[in-house]
Amino acid sequence: MKIAIDAMGGDHAPEEIVKGVEMARDRYPELEFMLFGTESEVKPLIQSMDRLELIPTTEVIAMGDEPVKAMKEKQDSSLVQAANAVKEGKADALFSAGNTGALLSSAIFIVGRIRGVERPALATAFPAFGGPHREFVFMDLGANAENKPSHLYQYGILGTFYAESVMGISNPRVRLLNNGGEEDKGDDVHKAAHQLMKNTDAFNFLGNVEAREIMEGTADVVVADGFSGNATLKAIEGTALTMMGQIKEAIKGSGIRGILGALMLKPALKAMKHKMDFQENGGAVVLGVKAPVVKTHGSAKANAVANSMGQIQTMVEGKLVDKTAEFIKENADKLKVKKAAK
Amino acid sequence: MKIAIDAMGGDHAPEEIVKGVEMARDRYPELEFMLFGTESEVKPLIQSMDRLELIPTTEVIAMGDEPVKAMKEKQDSSLVQAANAVKEGKADALFSAGNTGALLSSAIFIVGRIRGVERPALATAFPAFGGPHREFVFMDLGANAENKPSHLYQYGILGTFYAESVMGISNPRVRLLNNGGEEDKGDDVHKAAHQLMKNTDAFNFLGNVEAREIMEGTADVVVADGFSGNATLKAIEGTALTMMGQIKEAIKGSGIRGILGALMLKPALKAMKHKMDFQENGGAVVLGVKAPVVKTHGSAKANAVANSMGQIQTMVEGKLVDKTAEFIKENADKLKVKKAAK
Incomplete structure (x- = not known):
């Protein structure tokens, strides 16, 4: 199970994000991580490359950036590239502690909505x-x-x-x-x-x-x-x-x-x-999209980041997205009936 | 300065309302009170009729009553009669610890909105x-x-x-x-x-x-x-x-x-x-109506009731309603300009 991580998002990024990911690696032996971030900043922080991959990116979406605009214009940002990895099936879930709006936009427009949601x-x-x-x-x-x-x-x-x-x-x-x-x-x-x-x-x-x-x-x-x-x-x-x-x-x-x-x-x-x-x-x-997408608060330290990885593992193992999508597909009629009243 | 009081509204009415009013009488020598309520229940609770008048009513609006309906149908309720006293200029302000919706309705439809609000x-x-x-x-x-x-x-x-x-x-x-x-x-x-x-x-x-x-x-x-x-x-x-x-x-x-x-x-x-x-x-x-209307929480005891009387005195003395009405009248143009954009 692989998690795509925006290593540059959050008040204490990339330090606490990297620290949290390595903490999670020790706790959850099933997890693998794809870290997306500025190489010169992230690489020196990594203790070991075990079950961890660093994908260098050149842009960063800041907390104050206008979400949709930032997502569209900063194509080589850590967040957008991490979302792309999920879209392309290279990773099973997306994590960021950065700009909430930009993560939401990436979840909806890149990872994509579950059909019917x-x-x-x-x-x-x-x-x-x-x-x-x-x-x-x-x-x-x-x-x-x-x-x-x-x-x-x-x-x-x-x-x-x-x-x-x-x-x-x-x-x-x-x-x-x-x-x-x-x-x-x-x-x-x-x-x-x-x-x-x-x-x-x-x-x-x-x-x-x-x-x-x-x-x-x-x-x-x-x-x-x-x-x-x-x-x-x-x-x-x-x-x-x-x-x-x-x-x-x-x-x-x-x-x-x-x-x-x-x-x-x-x-x-x-x-x-x-x-x-x-x-x-x-x-x-973010519920209703095609993969688990988790946002930790901007001021998150390593322990909160690591705990979020455990939460993602539970979501993936519990097949949350598949179960939801299946139910919505099988009950399309119910949803349509409801649509008439919306 | 006279306050019309719904003696029957609230979880501890009429006991704590009457007690609170008499407490307020001791604290605020300028205040007079019109108590509206069921005579057999309220009268025995009153210690002294000094600066206090009891107007017997025959109906009570319960906490669970549908507000507008109750206001319309229970014409001889303590709340509606208290509101009528304010409307007719017999009292300067309205107080209740009862049904919030019914008090709001009474404030808006009986006491009436300030022109322009x-x-x-x-x-x-x-x-x-x-x-x-x-x-x-x-x-x-x-x-x-x-x-x-x-x-x-x-x-x-x-x-x-x-x-x-x-x-x-x-x-x-x-x-x-x-x-x-x-x-x-x-x-x-x-x-x-x-x-x-x-x-x-x-x-x-x-x-x-x-x-x-x-x-x-x-x-x-x-x-x-x-x-x-x-x-x-x-x-x-x-x-x-x-x-x-x-x-x-x-x-x-x-x-x-x-x-x-x-x-x-x-x-x-x-x-x-x-x-x-x-x-x-x-x-x-209730702001925006033609007299101070105050609602104390349903579980109010005597002290909270008495404090509300002090608050009403400040509102009346501060000429809150007159000042608001005057401003709105003098600035009708501003409000109209705004209306175009509403």
């Missing part, structure tokens, strides 16, 4: 504090600025396959992120999406969920439109960061008593921080 | 952890399931007046909640709203803000469409609750060391909890 989505495994499972799938996190009801309906299918194949959850519970529990809540898009999801047997739909409850573990797949999914994700991240910061401030401001208390509580607080720090365990995944 | 919005003062001010205005929190660009533009005006008149912030910094900092980010509604806001001199627009940063204090007014504003608010609340819960769990799980640490940290953690607990300091406000 209208809009691929960005998904991540999110911690569930309650409920029967440790994590749930949250999508779309911003691959789309606007979604139609039929997209949201399809996310129910894509998310279900991810929860089953990668997280090992059988008959995953799907909910729609909406601003109220009742089926008539939300704007026209969410009302129509609710009806499509309610009337399908393609997945196990349990109704709406509000952003306040999503971390309580009442769903294994939470489907959102890209705009509010993105806002919700960022609000959660921002709140968690703010609160951790406030706890630190409060400790500092309460003198010796606070410092002693903090020392005693350190293991407990660390455990919580670890659970909230879901980005360390793996990356966001 | 297309869509009133639900706003709240939110804690800022950083920046020059303690709080910022966050709106729309869900009065609308769908917004046009012109609505968001007007929210910049409504929010600016609230920040100035009630929070005492001069030349408030306005930002648009969007899924990226650049002006071309977001769906068509947000792109168009950004252009309207950027090209106005009606308020001090500083560009987009992402949900991750809204609590950092980089804006005094954060404008969102009702759907994603609602999702963001609920995500923040949910995360804060989850984290407080996790801290407790972590403490319990770490034995005597954790318990000792927690005891020492208690004042620090309590201070943080207090700062996050913004709902205790006042209610959400």
Whole structure:
């Protein structure tokens, strides 16, 4: 199993990417890696060429580049060349910690959509504090600025396959992120999406969920439109960061008593921080394209990169893409019926 | 100054509402209160009739009632009668801890929109952890399931007046909640709203803000469409609750060391909890209607009710509604120009 890696994407690239890949090589004996990057920068960082290939590229897509433009114009960039390798069947999956938009564009336009999928989505495994499972799938996190009801309906299918194949959850519970529990809540898009999801047997739909409850573990797949999914994700991240910061401030401001208390509580607080720090365990995944495509956050260090490689291995071994494509092919009629209502 | 109060709305109504009103009477010597509610339930709770009037009503709008229907059909409900008192000029402001949708409907259809305001919005003062001010205005929190660009533009005006008149912030910094900092980010509604806001001199627009940063204090007014504003608010609340819960769990799980640490940290953690607990300091406000209308959360106890009365006093004294209406009247040309682009 071979993973194509954009070695130049990310705040700490290429150092932490290369380090993470070599860490993953030690952990996962089945994996092979194709590193795409600027030779003079990447080569000196590599400790051993075992199960690792360096493909020199001459361009780099920066974090601030306009995604589609960069993908089109920087043909010899590490990201575009890595995506090409997947397209041409030389690699089984694509990884980057760089420009999210450019990775999404490369996933959709180079790796390509699964036939029948209208809009691929960005998904991540999110911690569930309650409920029967440790994590749930949250999508779309911003691959789309606007979604139609039929997209949201399809996310129910894509998310279900991810929860089953990668997280090992059988008959995953799907909910729609909406601003109220009742089926008539939300704007026209969410009302129509609710009806499509309610009337399908393609997945196990349990109704709406509000952003306040999503971390309580009442769903294994939470489907959102890209705009509010993105806002919700960022609000959660921002709140968690703010609160951790406030706890630190409060400790500092309460003198010796606070410092002693903090020392005693350190293991407990660390455990919580670890659970909230879901980005360390793996990356966001582009669902609906013809190969696993994983994006780790820009500030990822080697360990997060290595964990993403493990996540990719699970996706490839679980045949996530094949299963999804097959289901969509076999149920084209269902999707077409739904299309009439979109 | 007289406040019309729905004594029957809220999880702890009428007990905590009456208690809160009497608490407010002690705190704010200028205030008078009109209590609307079921006589047999409310009367026995009242300690003194000083600056307080009880207007008996026969119906109650429940939390689960369909808002517009309930408002239309339950004409002798405590909420509708309280709203009527404001409409008829018998009271200066409206307060409820009950059904949010029914209060919004009553605010819009009974109290009435300020002439020129297309869509009133639900706003709240939110804690800022950083920046020059303690709080910022966050709106729309869900009065609308769908917004046009012109609505968001007007929210910049409504929010600016609230920040100035009630929070005492001069030349408030306005930002648009969007899924990226650049002006071309977001769906068509947000792109168009950004252009309207950027090209106005009606308020001090500083560009987009992402949900991750809204609590950092980089804006005094954060404008969102009702759907994603609602999702963001609920995500923040949910995360804060989850984290407080996790801290407790972590403490319990770490034995005597954790318990000792927690005891020492208690004042620090309590201070943080207090700062996050913004709902205790006042209610959400319906902006864009002809009188101050305040909604306290359903689970509000007497102290939160009393604090909301103080908030209403500031709004009335600050002449928030008059100032807003006057500005909109004098700048009708600006609003019309904007209308062409909506």
